[in-house]
Amino acid sequence: MTSETHALSQGKKGKTWKSFKIVLRRDYQLYLLVIPSIIYFLVFHYAPMYGIQIAFKDFSPTLGITGSPWAGLKHFERFFSSHQFWRLIKNTLGVSLYQLIAGFPIPIMLALLINQVKQKHFKKLVQTVTYIPHFISIVVLVGMINVFLSPTSGLVNHVLELFGREPVYFLGEPNFFKSIFVWSGVWQSAGWGSIIYLAALSGVNPELYEAAKVDGASKFQTIRNIDLPSIMPTIIVLLIMNLGRIMNVGFQKAYLLQNPLNAGASEVIQTYMYKIGLIGMQFEYSTAISLFNTLINVILLVTANQLSKKFTENSLW
Amino acid sequence: MRKIKQSREDKIFDMIKITILVIALILVLYPLYFIVIASVSSSQAVNTGQVWYRPIGFNLEGYRRIFDHAMIWMGYRNTILYTFLGTSINVLLTLTLAYPLSRKTFRGGRFIMIFLLITMYFNGGLIPRYLVVQKLGLYDDWKIMVLINAVNVFNVIIARTFLKSSIPDSLFEAATIDGCSHINFLWKIVMPLSKAIIAVLILYYGIAHWNEYFTALIYLNDEKLYSLQLVLRSLLIESQAQDMLESADGAQQQDIGELLKYGLIIVSSLPVLILYPLLQKYFVQGVMIGSVKG
Numbered sequence: 001m002t003s004e005t006h007a008l009s010q011g012k013k014g015k016t017w018k019s020f021k022i023v024l025r026r027d028y029q030l031y032l033l034v035i036p037s038i039i040y041f042l043v044f045h046y047a048p049m050y051g052i053q054i055a056f057k058d059f060s061p062t063l064g065i066t067g068s069p070w071a072g073l074k075h076f077e078r079f080f081s082s083h084q085f086w087r088l089i090k091n092t093l094g095v096s097l098y099q100l101i102a103g104f105p106i107p108i109m110l111a112l113l114i115n116q117v118k119q120k121h122f123k124k125l126v127q128t129v130t131y132i133p134h135f136i137s138i139v140v141l142v143g144m145i146n147v148f149l150s151p152t153s154g155l156v157n158h159v160l161e162l163f164g165r166e167p168v169y170f171l172g173e174p175n176f177f178k179s180i181f182v183w184s185g186v187w188q189s190a191g192w193g194s195i196i197y198l199a200a201l202s203g204v205n206p207e208l209y210e211a212a213k214v215d216g217a218s219k220f221q222t223i224r225n226i227d228l229p230s231i232m233p234t235i236i237v238l239l240i241m242n243l244g245r246i247m248n249v250g251f252q253k254a255y256l257l258q259n260p261l262n263a264g265a266s267e268v269i270q271t272y273m274y275k276i277g278l279i280g281m282q283f284e285y286s287t288a289i290s291l292f293n294t295l296i297n298v299i300l301l302v303t304a305n306q307l308s309k310k311f312t313e314n315s316l317w
Numbered sequence: 318m319r320k321i322k323q324s325r326e327d328k329i330f331d332m333i334k335i336t337i338l339v340i341a342l343i344l345v346l347y348p349l350y351f352i353v354i355a356s357v358s359s360s361q362a363v364n365t366g367q368v369w370y371r372p373i374g375f376n377l378e379g380y381r382r383i384f385d386h387a388m389i390w391m392g393y394r395n396t397i398l399y400t401f402l403g404t405s406i407n408v409l410l411t412l413t414l415a416y417p418l419s420r421k422t423f424r425g426g427r428f429i430m431i432f433l434l435i436t437m438y439f440n441g442g443l444i445p446r447y448l449v450v451q452k453l454g455l456y457d458d459w460k461i462m463v464l465i466n467a468v469n470v471f472n473v474i475i476a477r478t479f480l481k482s483s484i485p486d487s488l489f490e491a492a493t494i495d496g497c498s499h500i501n502f503l504w505k506i507v508m509p510l511s512k513a514i515i516a517v518l519i520l521y522y523g524i525a526h527w528n529e530y531f532t533a534l535i536y537l538n539d540e541k542l543y544s545l546q547l548v549l550r551s552l553l554i555e556s557q558a559q560d561m562l563e564s565a566d567g568a569q570q571q572d573i574g575e576l577l578k579y580g581l582i583i584v585s586s587l588p589v590l591i592l593y594p595l596l597q598k599y600f601v602q603g604v605m606i607g608s609v610k611g
Contacts, residue, residue: 026422027417027424029499030423030499032500033503034418036410037414037467040467041433044467045441047441048448048449051444110341116334117334117338126341129342135589137527137530137549138530139530139549140549143554143581144352146554146578148348152364158366190341191345195600196604199605218326219326273442278444286444287445293442294442
């Protein structure tokens, strides 16, 4: 580096520092305000990231995270070669894709239909009612599933009996698990999920509808040619976000719905991680699985985002 | 303008539309309605499938037993405490973080946003977080319930978008001339002008605390600290409701055990469901604000 450029860069540095001092003097209170939150994120979100290294270690609580000896990729290899691996992947992806295919379009359709309702009271009624299940806790939702699907006293089996069918123990049948999981989720969140599309629809220029009407477009054509294109950016952004979560099947619900009879279908990566890690106390193994899971999610998220950027000009970043 | 007559196609569309929406209404409402009528019916009538559209053999036995149960009261008390304290911390931190981020002149805001957004998609996972909590001495401590989810990034974005659009920088400049500092400005001017977003935050965070189950499951061991949802799990899902019926005998016990579940569902969801219609406009507002691209 010549002395001239050196002086220049020093001068620049001096200038930045000076302007930074001015900013600091002017805005020091703003920095004070954000400090507590920053500390929170460092402690509860970034400090755990430091702990990820135990996935590559033979962790011993007495030696601590840093002191424990390295173990290479041992724990990952163990996971990939375990007899659980493919079953967990299959169950996780199965539930997740089913959820995406069934659960993603329904809020969109609901929003498009609600948007077409001109009677104010009916519109309000539909919205109010369909949002309610969103506020029910997971524990209560699973409790409801339990009472409704009970083989001896449940409502669903009473209906089956009316049609002369034998009662079914739905929660004990691995084959029913995915459907129970997904459709109870649709029941709980379809209404709530439609709000964001309704918000996007409320922003459509009314002149477009007028023009369509004059051109003699049917309502169905209006939906196809005006409504759908206007919410397309929202749809794509939400789809990308969903793809970034594909390996995360809601732990809480899966865990609560699980029982020994349906375990063949209900054991997903998240529940396995919890059992291995916190119940079985195999910290390294569980962290390795968790890291593998996060990586797949991040890869899917980035890929989906790139593809969308390329083909639709919509993206998260 | 002449009103254009509805075409036949449109009439059919309207009919299909109304039919679908009415079916959706029934699908959502009927299970909820059934739980209400089942909870006040005779357990035998419910379990043998006689209850369909109105209570049969009206009785409040289930509720009486629920209110006699000490664990439920304790869960209630703990959850109210966690909800109140947790939400206060949440709202305070969210606003103090969102306000600087909403100011155009704030240097480093972009960096902080990235710092926050990373945590939405990348985290240490269950075990590393558990180890941190343990190291802090917060395992089996009630404080973990109000600290672990102290700030939600999504809610920060909502609040920031709101503050950005409703509190112009010029307002602060005007206040500065009168010698107002940022903290004073936030307290005396921003807060009163942000009632709508504060309501939204209280609701979002409040409901999350009320329904919180995961944190309690992982970090609480002492039953005295259990939140309502954790108590509910053992009664509703692990079918320990029978424990509440020491006096009753075999078959009858199971009958009432089922009945109790309907009542429990209502007792635990009631606070949220009563508040919901009153607060509904704020929820919608929250999503609307949040969906504006920030």
